[in-house]
Amino acid sequence: MQGYGPETYGTASAEDYDDFYTDREDEVAATAAALCELAGPGPVLEIGVGTGMVAEAIASRGFDVVGVDSSPAMLAVARKKSAGKPALCTADATVDRIQGSYSLIYCVFNTFFMLGDRAAQIVFLRNAYDALEPKGRLVIETFVPTAERLGNWRGRVVVADMTATTVTLVASRNDSERQLLENQKIMIRDGRVELAPSQFHYHTAEQMDKMSGSAGLTLESRWGGWSREEPAAGSTKMIAVYTR
Ligand SMILES: C[S@@+](CC[C@H](N)C(=O)[O-])C[C@H]1O[C@@H](n2cnc3c(N)ncnc32)[C@H](O)[C@@H]1O
Structure with a gap:
């Protein structure tokens, strides 16, 4: 990333x-x-x-x-x-x-x-x-790292947590040839957006x-x-x- x-x-x-x-x-x-x-x-x-x-x-x-x-x-x-x-x-x-x-x-x-x-x-x-x-x-x-868990996504987003005033989404993409998974946690709260990236070889x-x-x-x-x-x-x- x-x-x-x-x-x-x-x-x-x-x-x-x-x-x-x-x-x-x-x-x-x-x-x-x-x-x-x-x-x-x-x-x-x-x-x-x-x-x-x-x-x-x-x-x-x-x-x-x-x-x-x-x-x-x-x-x-x-x-x-x-x-x-x-x-x-x-x-x-x-x-x-x-x-x-x-x-x-x-x-x-x-x-x-x-x-x-x-x-x-x-x-x-x-x-x-x-x-x-x-x-x-x-x-x-x-x-x-199984193929089922790590499909060769171009990108996907899941809802990790949600309340009436907050939402946490996790955007991921996996490159199975490079064996590289990249995540971006997106936290939206109090009108602010915060990002928490992680990557896994x-x-x-x-x-x-x-x-x-x-x-x-x-x-x-x-x-x-x-x-x-x-x-x-x-x-x-x-x-x-x-x-x-
Ligand atoms: C998922 S956290 C795990 C923390 C802890 N082991 C636990 O079980 O809660 C991964 C940790 O590895 C650290 N880390 C990442 N790359 C590192 C590196 N090259 N050398 C030392 N620490 C590293 C990160 O800063 C982070 O604190």
């Missing part, structure tokens, strides 16, 4: 992020519980920590957690809630070397697909490999394994959900656990 960069999503979405995802409590708890089981002794690193929802839940279980994000706006929201835990720092995970050494690095809620294009994602995978302790794990959770599970393999990582397991469900035809999520 023209004009889209590593800070764009956070700048436009930070203020409303937690309100928009109030129904995510159970999912965050399940995500944190599964990640704690994989974490080893710690420390733990979240890439694209956002407002800190998952990192806070893991830190509250006694782990040392560091959260990295390219968006100062997202981190400002996280800092208001965190009281120093998790530790937070601004960095572009596809450019900056990861500081420190971790027994678990994770990137959840489709964030891996948002990090940049395929080349940038591979830079991140190499950085993650270097920052993992021997036998450390990298966990990546994304949506499953997506991959199949096989493509993810190839990219991770090229960075030196090995697939340990793949699940269709945080209760370690077997991936199935109807799975909407794919969770890959890679090891160094």
Whole structure:
């Protein structure tokens, strides 16, 4: 999307992020519980920590957690809630070397697909490999990019929310050849229009394994959900656990 960069999503979405995802409590708890089981002794690193929802839940279980994000706006929201835990720092995970050494690095809620294009994602995978302790794990959770869910739309608009005085629309277009999904959330309220763009460079599970393999990582397991469900035809999520 023209004009889209590593800070764009956070700048436009930070203020409303937690309100928009109030129904995510159970999912965050399940995500944190599964990640704690994989974490080893710690420390733990979240890439694209956002407002800190998952990192806070893991830190509250006694782990040392560091959260990295390219968006100062997202981190400002996280800092208001965190009281120093998790530790937070601004960095572009596809450019900056990861500081420190971790027994678990994770990137959840489709964030891996948002990090940049395929080349940038591979830079991140190499950085993650270097920052993992021997036998450390990298966990990546994304949506499953099926043809039914991602038709080759020239463009479509859905109504995400509507009241007597507000409406939230999501305009999307998908380029299945480039494996690029672009969304624009359009919020109309109090006579104002606000835009919140997002874009996803997506991959199949096989493509993810190839990219991770090229960075030196090995697939340990793949699940269709945080209760370690077997991936199935109807799975909407794919969770890959890679090891160094
Ligand atoms: C969908 S949000 C997910 C936030 C959080 N992980 C959660 O579960 O709520 C994606 C986050 O990734 C961040 N992000 C996008 N590109 C990034 C990059 N290149 N490096 C670091 N963070 C990035 C965005 O700023 C945003 O906070």
